[in-house]
Amino acid sequence: MRRILSSITDGKGFDLIMVGMTMLFLFALAGVPLVYNVVMSFQQVDMFNLNTFSRPFAGFENYVAIVSQPEFWLVIRNTAIFVFGSIAGQFIFGFALAIFFMLSFPFASTIRGLFLVSWVMPGLVVGALWGWILAGDFGVLNAILRGLGIIDGTMFWKSDPNLSIWAVTIANIWLGLAFNMMLLSVGLAGIPRDLYEAAELDGANGWQRFTTITLPMMRSTIGAVLALGLIYTLQQFDLFPAITEGGPANSSNVAQYWAWQWSFQLFDFAKGATVSMMMLIFVLVASIVYVRSTRHEVRG
Amino acid sequence: MQFAKRGLLAGLALGALVAAVPAQAQDEVTITVWSIDGANQVGPSDTFSKEFDEMDNGINVEYRILQFDEIVNETLRAFATGNAPDIVSLDNPDFALFSSRGAFLDITDMAAESDVINPEVYFEGPLNSVSWDGRLYGVGKYTDTIGVFYNKDMFAEAGIENPPQTWAEFEEYARKLAKPDQGLYGATLSARGNEEGTFQFLPVIQMSGGGYENVNTEGAREWLSMVKGMIDDGVLSQDVLSLGQWDSTGTFNSGNAAMAISGPWEIDRMVEDADFDWGVTLLPTFGEGDERSSALGGFNLGIMSTTEHPEEAFKVLEYFVSQDDRLFPEFGYLPTRSDVELPLSGIEKKDAALAVFQEQLQYAQPRGPHPEWQKISKAIYDAEQAALTGQMTPDEALSQAQKTIDTILN
Numbered sequence: 046m047r048r049i050l051s052s053i054t055d056g057k058g059f060d061l062i063m064v065g066m067t068m069l070f071l072f073a074l075a076g077v078p079l080v081y082n083v084v085m086s087f088q089q090v091d092m093f094n095l096n097t098f099s100r101p102f103a104g105f106e107n108y109v110a111i112v113s114q115p116e117f118w119l120v121i122r123n124t125a126i127f128v129f130g131s132i133a134g135q136f137i138f139g140f141a142l143a144i145f146f147m148l149s150f151p152f153a154s155t156i157r158g159l160f161l162v163s164w165v166m167p168g169l170v171v172g173a174l175w176g177w178i179l180a181g182d183f184g185v186l187n188a189i190l191r192g193l194g195i196i197d198g199t200m201f202w203k204s205d206p207n208l209s210i211w212a213v214t215i216a217n218i219w220l221g222l223a224f225n226m227m228l229l230s231v232g233l234a235g236i237p238r239d240l241y242e243a244a245e246l247d248g249a250n251g252w253q254r255f256t257t258i259t260l261p262m263m264r265s266t267i268g269a270v271l272a273l274g275l276i277y278t279l280q281q282f283d284l285f286p287a288i289t290e291g292g293p294a295n296s297s298n299v300a301q302y303w304a305w306q307w308s309f310q311l312f313d314f315a316k317g318a319t320v321s322m323m324m325l326i327f328v329l330v331a332s333i334v335y336v337r338s339t340r341h342e343v344r345g
Numbered sequence: 346m347q348f349a350k351r352g353l354l355a356g357l358a359l360g361a362l363v364a365a366v367p368a369q370a371q372d373e374v375t376i377t378v379w380s381i382d383g384a385n386q387v388g389p390s391d392t393f394s395k396e397f398d399e400m401d402n403g404i405n406v407e408y409r410i411l412q413f414d415e416i417v418n419e420t421l422r423a424f425a426t427g428n429a430p431d432i433v434s435l436d437n438p439d440f441a442l443f444s445s446r447g448a449f450l451d452i453t454d455m456a457a458e459s460d461v462i463n464p465e466v467y468f469e470g471p472l473n474s475v476s477w478d479g480r481l482y483g484v485g486k487y488t489d490t491i492g493v494f495y496n497k498d499m500f501a502e503a504g505i506e507n508p509p510q511t512w513a514e515f516e517e518y519a520r521k522l523a524k525p526d527q528g529l530y531g532a533t534l535s536a537r538g539n540e541e542g543t544f545q546f547l548p549v550i551q552m553s554g555g556g557y558e559n560v561n562t563e564g565a566r567e568w569l570s571m572v573k574g575m576i577d578d579g580v581l582s583q584d585v586l587s588l589g590q591w592d593s594t595g596t597f598n599s600g601n602a603a604m605a606i607s608g609p610w611e612i613d614r615m616v617e618d619a620d621f622d623w624g625v626t627l628l629p630t631f632g633e634g635d636e637r638s639s640a641l642g643g644f645n646l647g648i649m650s651t652t653e654h655p656e657e658a659f660k661v662l663e664y665f666v667s668q669d670d671r672l673f674p675e676f677g678y679l680p681t682r683s684d685v686e687l688p689l690s691g692i693e694k695k696d697a698a699l700a701v702f703q704e705q706l707q708y709a710q711p712r713g714p715h716p717e718w719q720k721i722s723k724a725i726y727d728a729e730q731a732a733l734t735g736q737m738t739p740d741e742a743l744s745q746a747q748k749t750i751d752t753i754l755n
Contacts, residue, residue, distance in 0.1 A: 095425045201582075290537075293730045309418055311723060
């Protein structure tokens with residue numbers, strides 16, 4: 046009896062309780078909704094059987110129906126542009142800014158802190174803001190571009206099917222830039238100065254120092270930033286209703302917004318669940334790649 | 346100790362008193378009403394609910410404001426979990442989603458007995474939207490429709506005497522009036538990718554002999570090509586694809602477009618904002634004397650079938666209907682019935698516009714009614730957008746929409 050007790054307070058039992066509690070929370074808050082979503086994607090769901098479990102079984106009908114939608118491939122293409130465009134933009138500009146702010150000049154850290162303003166703003170506010178900036182006939186961006194002589198006419202960022210997905214991507218890059226910069230700054234600050242000094246003595250130029258010291262030393266930070274970028278980008282929803290509503294003609298519609306449209310505009314909850322299941326598979330593949338690519342690292 | 350005991354007793358007594366109050370008021374019935382009125386400005390449902398609640402007639406009214414985007418979802422959820430309100434007010438194309446499934450109470454017989462509600466006086470469009478299978482499930486609350494606003498000063502300057510009566514004239518005048526180099530568009534409308542797009546495009550399909558069951562008409566194809574051409578030439582802003590009607594008409598009010606397709610909800614703002622002479626005309630037709638059509642907007646009221654107090658709820662409904670003559674003077678809404686006189690406001694442009702919209706209302710046709718209207722509507726606005734962005738030809742876009750609609754209808 047005492048052995049069991051002591052095991053619970055300080056031993057294997059304690060570990061098991063800790064792990065068990067976490068698992069319980071994970072199961073209740075992530076597992077159950079996930080399973081529920083999977084079940085829904087194989088059923089016919091409408092609002093009048095929403096609160097019961099005994100709904101007609103649909104097999105793969107929902108999946109077939111989603112894939113055969115005329116806009117399916119357009120949505121996939123847009124999701125790919127949005128995800129990779131956002132991650133690339135956020136990462137490249139974030140890295141550049143992080144390196145820039147490593148230079149010591151007056152107010153460097155204050156200005157860097159101010160960048161976080163974009164990150165703390167709610168997505169809907171950012172969306173409304175960019176909605177005005179990107180407006181066609183009276184937008185600020187067009188006025189600036191015209192003033193600089195880059196364009197003549199009017200760029201209809203929100204209404205031109207060739208531009209609309211880029212309009213949302215630009216807004217999302219701005220939104221995620223500060224977060225990327227902050228994480229990368231932390232990584233940069235962790236690299237010992239003397240490595241650079243030694244390399245400089247050996248005659249390495251700036252580019253060589255960047256590729257042979259900064260990048261390898263930042264490997265795990267970069268991996269984390271990219272993985273988080275993927276997650277945040279796939280979660281990004283607020284910008285879409287605020288800027289383009291997925292339009293025109295679905296030219297800026299992405300999977301996460303499409304899933305919402307199915308469920309809450311067309312009231313076809315099963316198809317909404319189906320789209321989110323497809324997204325889940327994509328995220329799963331991406332996270333397997335991420336885990337495998339960082340596996341060989343020894344972590345303390 | 347003694348003190349504490351006394352306190353306890355006092356507490357008990359108070360508790361009993363509190364418990365006794367609802368017991369005394371047991372005869373009182375509470376009716377819950379949900380609507381979007383009061384979300385942005387004072388509206389009829391919130392006002393009338395409050396008035397009825399204050400009357401001493403044994404019926405209380407509890408009113409809840411919901412946002413336009415939420416009310417269908419919220420009602421669905423409440424109905425699914427058995428907490429539905431007694432009376433709910435929905436946009437007319439959403440009404441059939443509920444009435445077709447018996448979620449609204451059949452009030453045909455109650456209306457036949459009623460001295461207040463008489464289905465015969467209602468306009469055909471609003472009446473159709475509350476009917477299903479020949480039975481009555483609600484009443485129209487208020488209605489609206491669309492026409493063409495035009496800038497009389499610009500028309501006079503360009504030497505155009507009358508507003509456009511056909512779509513050919515609409516295009517001709519718009520092209521004449523547009524000055525792309527000065528940021529002045531010939532016209533504006535809303536082809537947005539949501540219900541607003543369908544709201545403005547479906548009348549075109551209807552007046553060319555089609556309907557929501559049959560969208561690929563020659564007229565609809567012609568109209569899409571016409572509008573596409575106007576967008577390509579800068580006569581219409583490309584932003585008609587993303588602007589809602591309210592924002593689109595805003596460009597008309599600021600003098601950046603010579604014509605605007607929109608509805609009577611714009612009148613009050615236009616009286617304030619537009620510093621030019623303007624007028625309204627009926628939505629153009631394809632040929633002179635051809636069939637007319639227009640959109641039917643507005644909200645309906647219905648009693649949910651899960652109500653525990655159908656008779657009392659009906660009394661509340663009767664009270665709302667009995668106040669219909671206040672809709673226009675107090676709230677600026679048009680009643681859905683022909684037997685309500687609209688008093689003149691004394692503002693010349695407003696009264697003139699109103700007369701046109703009342704005439705237009707005779708041609709207004711409801712969207713649906715169909716329980717899966719949202720999907721049909723998406724097929725229609727998707728087709729419009731695909732054609733106007735040039736992703737598909739009008740014929741491809743409309744036949745794709747037709748295919749989608751056929752699967753929904755069968």
